[in-house]
Amino acid sequence: MRTVKEVSDLTGVSIRTLHYYDTIGLLHPTTVTDAGYRLYDDTALERLQHIMLFRELEFPLKDIKDIINGSDFNRNKALEQQIQLLMLKKEHIENLITFARGIHGIGVKYMDFSAFDTKKIDEYAARAKATWGKTDAYREYEQKTDGMTDEQKNILGENMMVLFEQFGTMLQLDPGAEAVQAQVRKLQDYITEHFYTCTKEILKGLGKMYAGGGSMTENIDRAGGPGTAEFVAKAIDIYCG
Secondary structure (H helix, E strand, O other), X not given: OEEHXXXXXXXXXXXXXXXXXHHOOOOOOOEEOOOOOEEEOHHHHHHHHHHHHHHHOOOOHHHHHHHHXXXXXXXXHHHHHHHXXXXXXXXXXXXXXXXXXHHHHHOOOOOOHHHHOOHHHHXXXXXXXXXXXXXXXXXXXXXXXXXXXXXXXXXXXHXXXXXXXXXXXXXXXXXOOHHHHHHHHHHHHHHHHHOOOOOHHHHHHHHXXXXXXXXXHHHHHHHHOOOXXXXXXXXXXXXXX
């Protein structure tokens, strides 16, 4: 058993925050002594570890409580995601160290700023968050893809890339041109038919992801040519008003 102070020292979570988690029912102490001291066992610490992971993924506390208390919560999946997220952060820190050493050894002429790129971390966090978010769109996606083979899912992805190839043939046009806007509607309809109901709000969010860097941007630009992801994002922004 550990006291609230010991848990705070071990995890970096403030005592005030631990008290708040107890108040809202997110993390209760295992027991409270007659003197009023909160004590936490290893099970409580494991729950706190999951809470900290979902906080890293920027989930609201209410959603974290629902996820962890849910019957379909998979602790092993959560731990695997935490390990992967920590590995990405470790890689990021190592890149920053290399960058700092470069400046120290070469001076300000050392101009490789890729060390500050957090796209991998942001992209992984977004994917991990999607698996736990359980939004209506995600539930609909699970229903539509339930029972599909990997090959069938790959075909859906390949057909979607064809849409981006078609966007690539329009790069000389204005993003607001009628043909481009019709292609955006085609993309929206494809997502709705095969994945989930793609509202304009969701579509606008997808547009930001397309141009946000990382593998998604690279794949779209590979399909339609350099600049396609940014072009699609602008076209979507116009389409969604």
